[in-house]
Amino acid sequence: MHKPQKSASDSLLLQADVLVLGGGPSAAWAAVAAAESGAKVVLADKGYLGTSGATAPSNTGTWCVPPGDNRHAVVERRWQRTGELADPRWMLRCVDTAYRNLLRLSEWGYPFPSEDDGRLYIANLRGPDYMRFMRRRVLLAGVTVLDHHPALELLSDGDAIVGAAGVARQIGQDWRVDANAVVLATGGCAFRERILGATGLTGDGYLMAAEAGASLSGMEFTGKY
Structure with missing residues (x-):
């Protein structure tokens, strides 16, 4: 685990090769893959890695x-x-x-x-067991995990995304991670769909990406709709 640093204003400041935003299976696998390649990785989740998202409370097909x-x-x-x-x-x-x-x-x-x-x-994974297992693998890979740290904005140098900033919601502390690469793995948008785990699927990653100028494609081919 990498020790975080605090600025004079008591904000959490971290440096990483790769910053992963999200706490579901995509985020977990991205973090493990980056760490295994030798990268210094930080994963920030607005929930708790291993219990947030639609996979954690249910079974998932593969x-x-x-x-x-x-x-x-x-x-x-x-x-x-x-x-x-x-x-x-x-x-x-x-x-x-x-x-x-x-x-x-x-x-x-x-x-x-x-x-x-x-x-x-x-061909099938039990969501609670699977995500609890993946949390252990992420930590074992040496990834710095920031639970309950929602990202509120992507940071840009004018040419590329160079990190993200947000708030540690349990203590009200600002955080910022400067990174060479940012992976958005924040899930889809199924808020208020009344399916297990959908409460946090608010599409915030899509919004941040759009605000940063990203082009979105293929979203009309979701298997659910």
Whole structure:
């Protein structure tokens, strides 16, 4: 863990190679991947990493396609459903990464259930166990985790995003992280949808990205709507 520094105004100031905003599975995996590559990583979540987001309180399915199954055909069928407006190259990368990381979960000791023939059933994850497990992996990777630290704005040098700032809501302290890269993994926008874990899915990451000048695409292809 990296020790935080405080300025004269008692604000929390941190430096990182990579800042990850969010506390769901995407944020956890991004933080682990960056840390394993040798980066100094800070993860800031407006909730508590491991319990925030829609995955933590429920089961979650996975796009589990073993290498022996015809991945190109699987992607082709899914691509047709998008009106051929998705990018098959990224879809293939998603399939490959998802399967590889499911195997890593098994290697790390995640308690997958077994099929009747003894094989592990890795196509479904139990949300509470999965996210509690991922919190441990994030901390084990040496990531500095800032729980209950919502980001309120992205910081720009005029050409690129160079960090983020927000508030530690439990103590009312301002925080700022200067970073070489920022990963927005803040989830979708399902506020007031009455689904488990949706209370915090307010789309704030999308808003910050739009305010910083980002172009948003592909949002119309969410599997839920």
